[in-house]
Structures are given as structure tokens and as C-alpha cells.
Amino acid sequence: MTAPDDLHYTRDHEWVRLQDDIATIGITDHAQEELSDVVFVELPDLGDIEKASPVAVVESVKAASDIYAPVSGEIIEVNTDLVTDPAKVNTDPYDGGWIFKIRVSDSAQVNDLMDAGSYTAMVS
Amino acid sequence: MAATKGSQGQVDKPHHRSHSRDVSDVLKLSPLDDEHRDLGGRMVPFAGWEMPVMYDSIIKEHQAVRTGCGIFDISHMGQIFVSGADCEKWLERLLTNEVATLEPGEAHYTFLLNEQAGVIDDLILYRLAEENFLLLVNASCIEKDLEWLNENLVKGVVLENESTEWAGLAVQGPNAPEIYTAITEGRTLPARNHIDDLVHEGNRALVCRTGYTGEDGFELFCPAKVARTWWRSLIAGGATPCGLGARDSLRLEMCYPLNGSDLSPCRTPLEAGLGMFVKLEKGEFTGSSVLQSQKEEGCRERLMAIQLDEKGAPPRPGYAILDTEGKALSVLTSGGLSPSLGEGIGLAYLPKDRVKIGTPVLMEVRGRRLSATVVKKPFYRK
The missing domain is CATH 2.40.30.110 (Aminomethyltransferase beta-barrel domains)
Incomplete structure (x- = not known):
């Protein structure tokens, strides 16, 4: 399993890529391995969102998993490619498999998240 | 991310070895347990056992069975042997399908019912010899099947539960027959719904042309100690290891019922649409009068x-x-x-x-x- 150094991570296995005030969010390589066979992603509605509230659902053949907002802000974009190709979450978790983007209310929020080293230690 | 809903009551989020120590104490382990873990199997609790739900991908394992060959560990299933001079008549009164139509070496699907014609278990009945039968039963039902069978036991019938002594493998898919032939130096599988009771390299093996996937293939039962040898040689011969997840998706595509989900003691085989395995014309059996009136009045x-x-x-x-x-x-x-x-x-x-x-x-x-x-x-x- 991989965990790129430039990302931030949650205990719930989401990753966050912060560019200026835009956070791109997906699930980690470890999470997609655990789920396997992602067959459906329920994308969030655009709009304001509070940190830790459930926003999306990733369904594998065997189970459904809630995705929580890792930061507060406004959901400004969702990855509509996942509607027709949900398996991108498996094949390309950190790039083509991103799920949604949040314009963060305060960039300092990511300081509460884990770095790659801590996340890797948590799941291994 | 958090798992919220598994598709089987017992199965939640797959977990790895390090997380499963706490349940291993109470769950039974297959004789192939180490093999599953070495292959990266995601072990989950199922019917009192810890079994692989998948190795890598349920979808890939599913496709392997539909297009090539898959191998499932079914060691959790129960083997109850029934013998004695009166065993055919006795089974006839307890099971829905017509036992008398089975020749030695033949098998069929059948139901064990309660007095209300509710399903206690669905099973495969194999006739090994004139007065020797094997009931292949669901893992979760072994105890209640035995309880029911013992309550109804008569003189001249001997029951032997050998579930712990036997391991089981389901080898399913269009390539299953040729893999079997290749690894047994030229043996061929018995015909559909037939069973070979044979000795292979010094150990007994029951090889049955039956399955739960809708594909050609066989189910093989052997003493637990030789399960590993069969498992490894079938995989070396080209069979893909498959878990309970693919077993479930394969059987669901075929509308084969899962006991405890689609079948229960509150539902009859007629309600389940499985009347072809119920022979009301054979005479009285447990639940037959309820089924007769259900047939007349409609479900x-x-x-x-x-x-x-x-x-x-x-x-x-x-x-x-x-x-x-x-x-x-x-x-x-x-x-x-x-x-x-x-x-x-x-x-x-x-x-x-x-x-x-x-x-x-x-x-x-x-x-x-x-x-x-x-x-x-x-x-x-x-």
C-alpha cells in the first residue's frame, strides 16, 4: 500500500490534497484495498459542509462505507467520472479516483490531520 | 471511511490476521486456514467458522468461475452419514425429494422440513450404496439437523456426524473437468449429480459432480489431513482461489437460495419456488400435508x-x-x-x-x- 508524502490523512482513511484553499479528497490505497471492487460512489451535493459529517458513500461488492468530510468548508466540485467508472477508486486512488473538493474555511484545519508517516504507522 | 452495511448478516468489514486474534478463539478454523492467510484471504466469521470472504477481488474470482475455474474451501459444511437396513424408508419420511429414485452413486437436492413444512435445512443427499447415504448440510445447520434427525431416529438407522473429520473443496467452472483429469493422472469426473467414492493416493475421496455456482465442476470431500495436498495441486493445475463473496454472487445470479436468508423455518420450499425438489406423490413425509394444501390453495x-x-x-x-x-x-x-x-x-x-x-x-x-x-x-x- 502507498501513502504519498504530500497528502494529509484521516483516521477514517481519507486523504486530503491541499492546494491554496482547495482540498481534494479521496480514500487511501489501504482503504481501497480493504474494500476491493468499488462498484458505486454516491457523490455529495455541492454546498456547505461541517467537518466529520458523512458526505459520500463508497460501495464495494460486499459493503457500503461512509465517507466523512475531513475539513469544514464548501463542497465545490465532485468527480462525476466515478458515476460511470467507480473502479477508478481502486485503480487510481490518489489521482483519478478523487471524490470531491472542498473550499476550506480555514487552511489550518489540515494541521489536525496525519502526515503520511503517521498514517502508514496506523494501518500497518 | 467506515463500514456500515455488509451483505450477509455475519459478514461485516473484512479484516486481516492482526485484527482477528480475538475471534479465532471461538470460531472454528478450516484445515486450510494457513493456506488462506498465505494467499492474502480476508478472513471473516461465517456460520461459526472463520473463512475467506475473498482474496483479492470478488469480481475477479466470480469471473474466474464463469470463464475458467475457481476453487472454494467448503470445509465448514457438514457431513452426516446415514446407514442401516431401514435408512431409505426413514429418509423418505424426512426429506422432500424422492429418495427411492436415487441409484447408488447418485445425488440430488432436497429439504429437511419441520411439521409446518418450514425449511430446517436444504441439503444434497448422496446415495453411496444401497444402504449408505451422505447428507451434505449447511455449516450453520449441523446441530439443529442432528437434533431433528436424532429426535426422529428409529431402530435400524445409524447416524454418524463426521463433519469435523472431512474437509471439502468446491472446484467450479468450465475448466474444472480437465483440471481434475490432469491432477489425478487421467481420472474423469462422474456424470452430473453422480458421486465417485474412491481412494486417491491412499486416502478416501468423495468426488461429486455437484455445485452452487451454475457452472460445471465438482465438490470433493477428503479427510482433513489431505485437504492441503488437494488444494495445492488443484491451484497448481489452474484453479483460482475464491472466497465466500464470489460464492454468494455466483449462487445469487443462479437464484440458488441461501439458507438463513432466502430459506427459513417459516418458509416452505413451495413458497421459495423450489417445488421441483418436493415429491408430494411419493407418500407422506414431514410437512407433506401442509405442502399439499399449500399446493391446492396456492402460496x-x-x-x-x-x-x-x-x-x-x-x-x-x-x-x-x-x-x-x-x-x-x-x-x-x-x-x-x-x-x-x-x-x-x-x-x-x-x-x-x-x-x-x-x-x-x-x-x-x-x-x-x-x-x-x-x-x-x-x-x-x-
């Missing part, structure tokens, strides 16, 4: 196949089925994404006025009502 509910008309999240057991006005009709007893069709499929008991093929219904999938249709069984045809 109030029938287990039907339902397919989603639109793309959406996969159906799961427990999801509501509604009529097109939104009135609740039933809940899914089984459900999932069909890997072969790429569509959501499920089974539900529907009232008799909704069982016509083509009846439109709604399925409530995570708060959304998706349109679905009652379709002909099975979902998948070659």
Missing part, C-alpha cells in the same frame, strides 16, 4: 427474482421492495451487484398478486427509490 407469497432497471448502489439484504405507489411489499432476502450482468439483483418474497414476470416494483436503496422489475429466474444464463 400467499413467492420468492421472486428482482432486477434493478437503473444503475445505482448495489441492492443489499433488508432493502425494502415497494409497489409503484410506494406501498411496502417486502424486503430483500438476498441482494447484490451481479458481476456477470453489471446490474443490481435480489430475491424477495412477494405477495401472490405481484409475482407475474414483468411486474414493476420499487427498490429502496439507501433512501432512494429505484425502479425494478420482477424477472424470470435465473438472472444469469450462459
Whole structure:
């Protein structure tokens, strides 16, 4: 399993890529391995969102998993490619498999998240 | 990310070895347990056992069975041997299918019913010899089957539960026969629904041309100590290791019922649409009078196949089925994404006025009502 150094991570296995005030969010390589066979992603509605509230659902053949907002802000974009190709979450978790983007209310929020080293230690 | 709903009651989020120590103490382990872990199997609790739900991908394992060959560990299943001079007549009074039609070396699917004609267990009955039968039963039912059989036991019939001594492998898929021939130096499989009781390299093996996937193949039962040898040589011969996840999606595409989900002590085989395994004309058996009147009056509910008309999240057991006005009709007893069709499929008991093929219904999938249709069984045809 991989965990790129430039990302931030949650205990719930989401990753966050912060560019200026835009956070791109997906699930980690470890999470997609655990789920396997992602067959459906329920994308969030655009709009304001509070940190830790459930926003999306990733369904594998065997189970459904809630995705929580890792930061507060406004959901400004969702990855509509996942509607027709949900398996991108498996094949390309950190790039083509991103799920949604949040314009963060305060960039300092990511300081509460884990770095790659801590996340890797948590799941291994 | 957090797992919220597994598709089988017992199965939640797959977990790795490090997380499973606490349950290993109470769950039974297959003789192939180490093999599963070495292959990266995701071990989950199932019917009192810890078994692999998948190795890498349920969809890939499913396709391996449909197009090549898959191998499943079914060591959790129970083997109850029945022998004695009166055993045919005795089984005839306890089981729904007609035992007398079985020649030695033949097998058929059948039901063990309670007095109300509810399903205690669905099983395969193998006739090994004139007065020697094998009941292959569900893991979760071994105890209650034995209890029922013992309560009804008569003189001249001997029951032996050998479930712990035997391991089982299901080898399924179009390539299964040639793999068998290759690894046994030229043996050929018995005919469909037949069983070979043989000695292979000094150990007994029961090789049965039966299965739970809709594909050609066989189920092999052997002493637990030689399970590893069979497992490894079948994999070396080309069989893909498959877990319970693929076993479930394969059987659901074929509309084969899962006991405890689609079948229960409150449902009869006629309600489940499995009347072809019930021979009312053979004479009286446990539950037969209830079935006779149900046949005459018609079932109030029938287990039907339902397919989603639109793309959406996969159906799961427990999801509501509604009529097109939104009135609740039933809940899914089984459900999932069909890997072969790429569509959501499920089974539900529907009232008799909704069982016509083509009846439109709604399925409530995570708060959304998706349109679905009652379709002909099975979902998948070659």
C-alpha cells in the first residue's frame, strides 16, 4: 500500500490534497484495498459542509462505507467520472479516483490531520 | 471511511490476521486456514467458522468461475452419514425429494422440513450404496439437523456426524473437468449429480459432480489431513482461489437460495419456488400435508427474482421492495451487484398478486427509490 508524502490523512482513511484553499479528497490505497471492487460512489451535493459529517458513500461488492468530510468548508466540485467508472477508486486512488473538493474555511484545519508517516504507522 | 452495511448478516468489514486474534478463539478454523492467510484471504466469521470472504477481488474470482475455474474451501459444511437396513424408508419420511429414485452413486437436492413444512435445512443427499447415504448440510445447520434427525431416529438407522473429520473443496467452472483429469493422472469426473467414492493416493475421496455456482465442476470431500495436498495441486493445475463473496454472487445470479436468508423455518420450499425438489406423490413425509394444501390453495407469497432497471448502489439484504405507489411489499432476502450482468439483483418474497414476470416494483436503496422489475429466474444464463 502507498501513502504519498504530500497528502494529509484521516483516521477514517481519507486523504486530503491541499492546494491554496482547495482540498481534494479521496480514500487511501489501504482503504481501497480493504474494500476491493468499488462498484458505486454516491457523490455529495455541492454546498456547505461541517467537518466529520458523512458526505459520500463508497460501495464495494460486499459493503457500503461512509465517507466523512475531513475539513469544514464548501463542497465545490465532485468527480462525476466515478458515476460511470467507480473502479477508478481502486485503480487510481490518489489521482483519478478523487471524490470531491472542498473550499476550506480555514487552511489550518489540515494541521489536525496525519502526515503520511503517521498514517502508514496506523494501518500497518 | 467506515463500514456500515455488509451483505450477509455475519459478514461485516473484512479484516486481516492482526485484527482477528480475538475471534479465532471461538470460531472454528478450516484445515486450510494457513493456506488462506498465505494467499492474502480476508478472513471473516461465517456460520461459526472463520473463512475467506475473498482474496483479492470478488469480481475477479466470480469471473474466474464463469470463464475458467475457481476453487472454494467448503470445509465448514457438514457431513452426516446415514446407514442401516431401514435408512431409505426413514429418509423418505424426512426429506422432500424422492429418495427411492436415487441409484447408488447418485445425488440430488432436497429439504429437511419441520411439521409446518418450514425449511430446517436444504441439503444434497448422496446415495453411496444401497444402504449408505451422505447428507451434505449447511455449516450453520449441523446441530439443529442432528437434533431433528436424532429426535426422529428409529431402530435400524445409524447416524454418524463426521463433519469435523472431512474437509471439502468446491472446484467450479468450465475448466474444472480437465483440471481434475490432469491432477489425478487421467481420472474423469462422474456424470452430473453422480458421486465417485474412491481412494486417491491412499486416502478416501468423495468426488461429486455437484455445485452452487451454475457452472460445471465438482465438490470433493477428503479427510482433513489431505485437504492441503488437494488444494495445492488443484491451484497448481489452474484453479483460482475464491472466497465466500464470489460464492454468494455466483449462487445469487443462479437464484440458488441461501439458507438463513432466502430459506427459513417459516418458509416452505413451495413458497421459495423450489417445488421441483418436493415429491408430494411419493407418500407422506414431514410437512407433506401442509405442502399439499399449500399446493391446492396456492402460496400467499413467492420468492421472486428482482432486477434493478437503473444503475445505482448495489441492492443489499433488508432493502425494502415497494409497489409503484410506494406501498411496502417486502424486503430483500438476498441482494447484490451481479458481476456477470453489471446490474443490481435480489430475491424477495412477494405477495401472490405481484409475482407475474414483468411486474414493476420499487427498490429502496439507501433512501432512494429505484425502479425494478420482477424477472424470470435465473438472472444469469450462459
